[in-house]
Amino acid sequence: MLSLLIAVANSFYLPGVAPSDYEYNATIELKVNALSSLKKTIIPYDYYHPRFHFCQPKKIISESESLGSKLFGDRLFNSPFNLKMLRNESCVVLCKAEIPAEDAEFVNYAIKENYLMNWMIDGLPAAQKTNTGMEHATIGFHLGQTITKDKPVPVLNNHYEIYISYHTKDNKKFRVVGAFVNPSSTEFDDCKRDDNDGGLELSSKMATKFTYTYDVYWIPSEIEWASRWDHYLTSDNNKIHWFRRDISRYNDIEIEDSQEEFGWKMIHGDVFRSPSNRMFFSVFVGNGAQMLGMAAVTIALAALGFLSPSNRGSLPTVMVVFYVLFGSIAGYISARVYKLCGGSAWRQNLVLTSALVPGSIFLLLLVLNFFWIAQNSSSAVPFGTLFSLFALWVFLSIPLSLIGAYIGFRTPKIQVPVRTLQIPRQIPDQPFYLQLIPAVALSGILPFACLLIELMYIMNGLWGNKIYYVFGFLMLVFVILLITTSLISIIVCYFSLCAENYNWWWRSFFSGASCGFYVFLYGIIFYATKLEISDVTSTILFFGWTALMSAGLGLMTGTMGFFSCFYFVKSIYGAIKID
Ligand SMILES: *[C@@H]1O[C@H](CO)[C@@H](O)[C@H](O)[C@H]1NC(C)=O
Numbered sequence: 001m002l003s004l005l006i007a008v009a010n011s012f013y014l015p016g017v018a019p020s021d022y023e024y025n026a027t028i029e030l031k032v033n034a035l036s037s038l039k040k041t042i043i044p045y046d047y048y049h050p051r052f053h054f055c056q057p058k059k060i061i062s063e064s065e066s067l068g069s070k071l072f073g074d075r076l077f078n079s080p081f082n083l084k085m086l087r088n089e090s091c092v093v094l095c096k097a098e099i100p101a102e103d104a105e106f107v108n109y110a111i112k113e114n115y116l117m118n119w120m121i122d123g124l125p126a127a128q129k130t131n132t133g134m135e136h137a138t139i140g141f142h143l144g145q146t147i148t149k150d151k152p153v154p155v156l157n158n159h160y161e162i163y164i165s166y167h168t169k170d171n172k173k174f175r176v177v178g179a180f181v182n183p184s185s186t187e188f189d190d191c192k193r194d195d196n197d198g199g200l201e202l203s204s205k206m207a208t209k210f211t212y213t214y215d216v217y218w219i220p221s222e223i224e225w226a227s228r229w230d231h232y233l234t235s236d237n238n239k240i241h242w243f244r245r246d247i248s249r250y251n252d253i254e255i256e257d258s259q260e261e262f263g264w265k266m267i268h269g270d271v272f273r274s275p276s277n278r279m280f281f282s283v284f285v286g287n288g289a290q291m292l293g294m295a296a297v298t299i300a301l302a303a304l305g306f307l308s309p310s311n312r313g314s315l316p317t318v319m320v321v322f323y324v325l326f327g328s329i330a331g332y333i334s335a336r337v338y339k340l341c342g343g344s345a346w347r348q349n350l351v352l353t354s355a356l357v358p359g360s361i362f363l364l365l366l367v368l369n370f371f372w373i374a375q376n377s378s379s380a381v382p383f384g385t386l387f388s389l390f391a392l393w394v395f396l397s398i399p400l401s402l403i404g405a406y407i408g409f410r411t412p413k414i415q416v417p418v419r420t421l422q423i424p425r426q427i428p429d430q431p432f433y434l435q436l437i438p439a440v441a442l443s444g445i446l447p448f449a450c451l452l453i454e455l456m457y458i459m460n461g462l463w464g465n466k467i468y469y470v471f472g473f474l475m476l477v478f479v480i481l482l483i484t485t486s487l488i489s490i491i492v493c494y495f496s497l498c499a500e501n502y503n504w505w506w507r508s509f510f511s512g513a514s515c516g517f518y519v520f521l522y523g524i525i526f527y528a529t530k531l532e533i534s535d536v537t538s539t540i541l542f543f544g545w546t547a548l549m550s551a552g553l554g555l556m557t558g559t560m561g562f563f564s565c566f567y568f569v570k571s572i573y574g575a576i577k578i579d
C-alpha cells in the first residue's frame with residue numbers, strides 16, 4: 001500500500017519546470033518519443049521499433065515517466081545526437097544505416113500514413129520548420145514524404161536540419177527556447193543536395209544502405225524561457241473561441257412561462273415516488289458525482305496553470321489520482337440517493353457503486369490494450385502500469401468508496417416536503433415533445449452546442465498531434481455546460497410535471513446525459529470527415545476511446561441534470577400549501 005502511494009506521489013510532482021541553464025559547449029539532450037501518425041491512423045510506434053532501423057545510442061535508456069504519461073502513450077528514450085550549446089555544425093554523420101528489403105515495406109507504409117517523428121529537445125517538442133517561418137500548430141515533423149517521379153514514390157528523410165533558438169541575458173548562461181527541424185531526403189552521403197537528388201527510396205528487393213546526417217543551427221531569440229511554450233500553444237485561429245459568445249447568448253432566451261400553472265401541484269402525492277430501478281439510478285448518480293468532482297478539480301488545476309505541458313503526463317495522472325480519491329464521493333452520494341429512494345439492499349448498493357462503472361472502464365482499457373499489443377504499438381500500456389491502476393482501484397478506490405457509503409448510510413434520510421400517497425396516480429397522455437425520447441433528444445442539443453467548438457480542439461489534440469492548451473476556455477465551457485445542462489433539465493422537468501407526469505427521476509438524468517450521446521455522434525462525424533483511418537484496429541480504438549469519453553461526460557451531465565431537478569422539485573413543492 002505504502003509503496004503504491006509513494007509511486008503515485010512520485011508521478012504526481014506538480015509544476016517541476018525549473019529552467020535549465022547551459023554554458024557554451026554544454027550538452028543538450030535530445031530525447032525521442034514514439035512516432036505518431038497525423039490523422040491517418042492512431043497507432044503510434046516506439047522510436048526504436050526494430051523495423052525502423054533508426055540510429056541507436058550505445059545503450060538505450062527509457063526515461064522514467066509518470067503514470068499518466070505512460071497511459072497516454074509517451075515513450076521517451078535517449079538518442080545518439082550530440083548537441084552542444086552554441087556550436088553550429090553541418091553534416092554530422094549520425095550513423096550508417098541499413099534497411100533490409102523485408103522492412104522497406106513497413107517504413108514506406110509509415111511514410112504514406114503520414115507518420116511524424118516526435119523529438120524532445122531540452123523538454124521542448126520539435127516542430128516542423130517551414131519556409132514561411134515556424135509552423136507551430138502541429139508538433140513533430142515528417143518521417144518522409146511522397147515525391148512524384150514517374151509515379152508517386154515514398155522517400156525517407158535521412159538528413160535533419162535542427163534549428164534551436166536560445167535566449168541569453170549575460171552571454172554566459174544560455175537557455176533553449178525553441179526547437180524546429182527541417183527534415184529532407186537525399187540519396188548521397190555528402191549533405192550537398194542538388195536538383196539531381198531524387199531522394200532516398202527504399203528498395204524492396206535488396207537492402208538499402210545510407211547515412212543519417214544532421215546540421216545544427218543555434219539561433220538567438222528574444223523569447224524568454226518563461227514563454228517558450230507560447231508558440232506551441234497558439235491555436236490556428238483564436239478568433240473562433242469568440243464565436244462562443246454568440247452561442248452563450250442563446251442561454252439568455254427566456255422560456256415563456258407555461259399557462260398550465262396548475263398541473264404540477266396536482267401530483268404532489270406522487271412526485272417523490274421512488275423511480276424504477278432505484279439501485280442503478282443511485283449507482284449512476286454516485287459515479288457521475290465522482291467524475292464531476294474529478295473533472296472539476298482537473299480542469300481547475302489545469303486552468304490555473306499547474307499542469308504545464310512541459311510536465312508530460314501530469315494531466316492524465318491528476319485525473320487518475322482524483323478519480324481514485326473521489327471514490328469516496330461516489331460511495332457517499334450513491335448511498336444517500338439510494339436511501340432517499342427508499343432502498344434497503346445496501347450491500348448490493350456498495351458493491352455496484354464501487355465496481356460497476358470503474359470496473360467497466362478498467363475492462364474497456366484492458367480490451368483496448370489488447371488491440372494495441374496486437375499491433376505491436378508503443379501505445380500498449382505496460383503491464384506494470386495496468387497493474388498499478390488495478391491496485392489503485394482495489395486498494396484505494398474501493399475502500400474509500402466503502403467509507404463514503406458508510407457515512408452516507410449513517411446520515412439521516414433527505415427530507416422531502418410532501419408525502420407520497422399509497423396509490424399511484426394515472427399519468428395522462430403526453431404531448432409528443434414531452435415523451436421520453438423526443439424530450440431527452442431535444443434537451444441535449446443546447447449543452448452540446450456549448451461544447452462543440454471546444455470539442456473540435458480537444459479531438460484535434462487527442463488525434464491530430466496538436467497540443468491542447470486552452471484550459472482557461474475549457475473551464476469557462478465546463479461551467480457554461482453545467483449551467484446549461486441544469487437549466488435545460490429543469491425546464492424539461494417542469495413541463496413534464498405540468499403535464500402531470502411524475503416520472504422525473506430518470507428523465508432528468510437522461511436529459512442531462514443526452515449531451516454525451518451527441519458527443520459520440522460528433523465522434524462519428526469527426527472520424528468520417530477529419531480522419532483518414534482505414535485499418536480496423538485504429539477504428540476500434542478510436543471508437544473505444546470516444547465511447548469512454550462520451551459515457552463519462554454523459555454520467556457527469558446526467559448527474560448534474562438530476563441534482564438540479566431534485567433541488568428544483570424540492571423547492572417548488574416546499575413552497576406550496578397542501579390541504
Ligand atoms: C567542447 O567540448 C568538447 C568535449 O565535450 C571538447 O572536446 C571541445 O574541445 C570543446 N570545444 C570548445 C570550442 O571548447
Ligand SMILES: *[C@@H]1O[C@H](CO)[C@@H](O)[C@H](O)[C@H]1NC(C)=O
Nearest residue numbers: 086087088216217218219220
Ligand atoms: C549558427 O548559424 C545560424 C544560421 O546560419 C546563424 O544565424 C547563427 O548566428 C550561427 N550561430 C553561431 C553561434 O555561430
